[in-house]
Amino acid sequence: MSRGNTRQRIQDVALELFAEQGYEKTSLREIAERLDVTKAALYYHFKTKEDILDSLFQDLAAKPTTDLIAWAETQPSTLETKLEILRRYSQAITGAAPLFRFMQENQATMRDLKIGDHMKRRIFDLLDLIRDNDAPLVDQVRCSSALFTMHASLFTLQHSDVPLEEKSKAALEVAQELVTTAHRGSEGASHGDLPRTEKKSA
């Protein structure tokens, strides 16, 4: 019956509960009960509670974000690259939505967790690829905001009627618009026409 899949099942249930209730409020007892297994069984598969979370991070978020950053670092720092970074990041987030939701909503907790540091570093790396450190503060905020928009729009608000994918698409659009504006700004320059990001969707 419970063949080799227990580890996976633990991860599934844990992610669900962590995302739903938060890390602290989810006890190993609860996870175990949900799986009809003893707490000790969890410890056969994972060394600590934090380890369960770490494994989720490794399995769901580590590779995509690492790959994205690696790819981005080989690209020229053009607007097109930045927009593509956002698009790919949007995909990464959507592909591991519950985990990213968890991170959004448990930031205080994350500060003492290994994955807190990991993620922080990665997000800063992304940010650095998107923004220009010499640009005016407003432009930098635009870029941060681009990232937060994607995080927050998906999880914080529950336009429950709208499917995730549409929200994701809309968030990406707004994020790209923000980065475009920032990019245009830091380039200095005069160009008659506005960054009509809306064109894309037209």
Next chain:
Amino acid sequence: MSRGNTRQRIQDVALELFAEQGYEKTSLREIAERLDVTKAALYYHFKTKEDILDSLFQDLAAKPTTDLIAWAETQPSTLETKLEILRRYSQAITGAAPLFRFMQENQATMRDLKIGDHMKRRIFDLLDLIRDNDAPLVDQVRCSSALFTMHASLFTLQHSDVPLEEKSKAALEVAQELVTTAHRGSEGASHGDLPRTEKKSA
């Protein structure tokens, strides 16, 4: 020395610790020790742990946001009004920064707390005053994003060198820009002069 101000001191320390470490990870023991007082003393001033948090909310966030919403509801739903809402909200946030930071970073926890509901309601009220429910999804995301931008820019990122007030100002600017874009979009078409917030950085 510690005359009638113990209640206040409890609030101060609690807010500091809640913001720094999160709600769950801050124990009453810790608060009491910091004040050189017994846990039981806390219970003389507050009925429960959650009560301490609620009192902070009442004292720091309730009035400003309630007032803001009340005021906003008496205004016409013009772009100017919306921009003013953002400005005032920016002030409210900055005036109670640690508390808002706490909310940002403890969203999962907030879900089971009274003030979680309170704040959620208020933010949705604000959102409703800013966005047009019939507008395209992208515009709605712009408006949400405006709010999140103000929340997130202040607390999540540590441009530690930049003073809070400048960050606050920049965030407001981006937020207003987002709402302006959204507004322009939902109004359909023709409007002679854009609220070119970008001018400032020019």
Next chain:
Amino acid sequence: MSRGNTRQRIQDVALELFAEQGYEKTSLREIAERLDVTKAALYYHFKTKEDILDSLFQDLAAKPTTDLIAWAETQPSTLETKLEILRRYSQAITGAAPLFRFMQENQATMRDLKIGDHMKRRIFDLLDLIRDNDAPLVDQVRCSSALFTMHASLFTLQHSDVPLEEKSKAALEVAQELVTTAHRGSEGASHGDLPRTEKKSA
């Protein structure tokens, strides 16, 4: 009923159980049950399990041994002094018999405990006051043996019929004899005949 004496009662029961069963095999649950109190109550009075043991050490063994060493350091390093050290140490041990028995029988455990170090240091201090570092190995062993004799004779063997005080006295006597022999040896001296330790009593 349980007025201010709970702390004391915890110590009493703990010492009894630690001595009887060993440190690891005595659980806080057991101590609590014996006192008809909850485990949490123990934690009101002591920060950790180890703390209970430490407090016993402080209350029963620290002062006597510290005093003894302090006194001994003010004395000349004569045989009389050494014999008096043994006498006083014998008293210290007998006065805190269960604790010393505990130490004897839980040496492996003591290695990871704070009091392990403390006691080790103290015993080595005593040893240094009794033996001569330049003396032949045999004499050094005599001195160590003197100390061990007092420890071991009291607790390891259960001549259950013989009262503690007589055992204590006999052990002291043997210990003093050993140190006397050692002392005579290190004093140089020429004695054609074998180290007839027996001479001493002649």
Next chain:
Amino acid sequence: MSRGNTRQRIQDVALELFAEQGYEKTSLREIAERLDVTKAALYYHFKTKEDILDSLFQDLAAKPTTDLIAWAETQPSTLETKLEILRRYSQAITGAAPLFRFMQENQATMRDLKIGDHMKRRIFDLLDLIRDNDAPLVDQVRCSSALFTMHASLFTLQHSDVPLEEKSKAALEVAQELVTTAHRGSEGASHGDLPRTEKKSA
């Protein structure tokens, strides 16, 4: 490589860890990990944790001590015999040093272990062969002390610079001296002045 020797390797590692850390604090997990084997493998070779210890006792200590006692029982109860017993016991101890060290340092634990009883019996048997039950208490303590001296001198003190064998030799010498003194005393008989050790305290 690891042919039929796994059982042996388990014993080796277990003895090392038991002696180093104590019985309770050494877990089967730790032993298994050191051997790069699963805990379950240990159970193929031994029925319980205690069984591992017992096997060590059987393989290292049982035969030598049994033989020693058997031999001693065939001998006349002269001083020479006693001194020879000590010599042989010294060899036994030195030959299984880690195991004897373990016993020394885990006496509390040994009380609930099968080998605790075994060893206790054996040591008492030895003691009975060495001492005279009708002798004065002091002489009996001398004999116990002789045994303890050999145990303790080897393991408790770390004259780390002195090689084990020299310590062993010195300890044996002191032990023999103690027994000699005791023997001369219990022989009662005619020697002008008794070993009136009590004089000292007079």
Next chain:
DNA sequence: GATGAATGAGGCTTCATTCAT
């Protein structure tokens, strides 16, 4: 206005052991 003492619930973790394969 606050303390001292205690509780009950529950947290994470570790252990020796089992058993089907």
Next chain:
DNA sequence: GATGAATGAAGCCTCATTCAT
């Protein structure tokens, strides 16, 4: 000859809360 998976018991500890004083 050994593993993989799991269990049940128990360990230490922390927490929010209560209440008599």
